[in-house]
Amino acid sequence: xxxxxxxxxxxxxxxxxxxxxxxxxxxxxxxxxxxxxxxxxxxxxxxxxxxxxxxxxxxxxxxxxxxxxxxxxxxxxxxxxxxxxxxxxxxxxxxxxxxxxxxxxxxxxxxxxxxxxxxxxxxxxxxxxxxxxxxxxxxxxxxxxxxxxxxxxxxxxxxxxxxxxxxxxxx
Ligand code: FES
Ligand code: FES
Numbered sequence: 001x002x003x004x005x006x007x008x009x010x011x012x013x014x015x016x017x018x019x020x021x022x023x024x025x026x027x028x029x030x031x032x033x034x035x036x037x038x039x040x041x042x043x044x045x046x047x048x049x050x051x052x053x054x055x056x057x058x059x060x061x062x063x064x065x066x067x068x069x070x071x072x073x074x075x076x077x078x079x080x081x082x083x084x085x086x087x088x089x090x091x092x093x094x095x096x097x098x099x100x101x102x103x104x105x106x107x108x109x110x111x112x113x114x115x116x117x118x119x120x121x122x123x124x125x126x127x128x129x130x131x132x133x134x135x136x137x138x139x140x141x142x143x144x145x146x147x148x149x150x151x152x153x154x155x156x157x158x159x160x161x162x163x164x165x166x167x168x169x170x171x
Contacts, residue, residue, distance in 0.1 A: 108135040
């Protein structure tokens with residue numbers, strides 16, 4: 001067990017983690033200690049990516065992603081963690097959330113938070129890709145996320161739509 005408490009930020013809020021909780025998985029910590037249940041756990045072994053959350057090394061850094069089911073809280077000390085609950089501003093959904101809805105991108109929705117957070121991180125990295133490399137970007141950032149309802153085509157269409165707007169400075 002880790003001996004020291006851990007500091008981190010979750011959805012913009014500073015959080016002090018008790019030393020006894022430092023070895024919990026990040027997913028369990030979010031659920032049990034922060035009441036943030038939007039992050040879903042499916043396989044629990046780092047394969048399906050349902051539990052993807054965003055992570056920045058500092059407030060201004062680009063968003064990366066991590067798998068909350070296999071990441072102990074102690075491994076994200078001093079990081080800024082973002083869950084699906086961070087995306088909407090009040091009743092206003094993020095462009096990805098809104099487009100997922102309008103495109104009927106998901107079915108049961110269990111994998112959706114993971115797709116949303118992976119795609120949200122991807123949008124911040126799009127500058128590294130040319131317009132003709134968008135499919136490669138989607139493969140890299142979201143291609144490993146699994147959907148048991150097999151809704152891949154609609155997810156991809158929705159993500160492509162938002163990414164194209166983003167590349168034009170519109171989303
Ligand atoms: S729940 Fe499957 S990778 Fe985390
Ligand atoms: S929408 Fe059901 S698992 Fe993806």
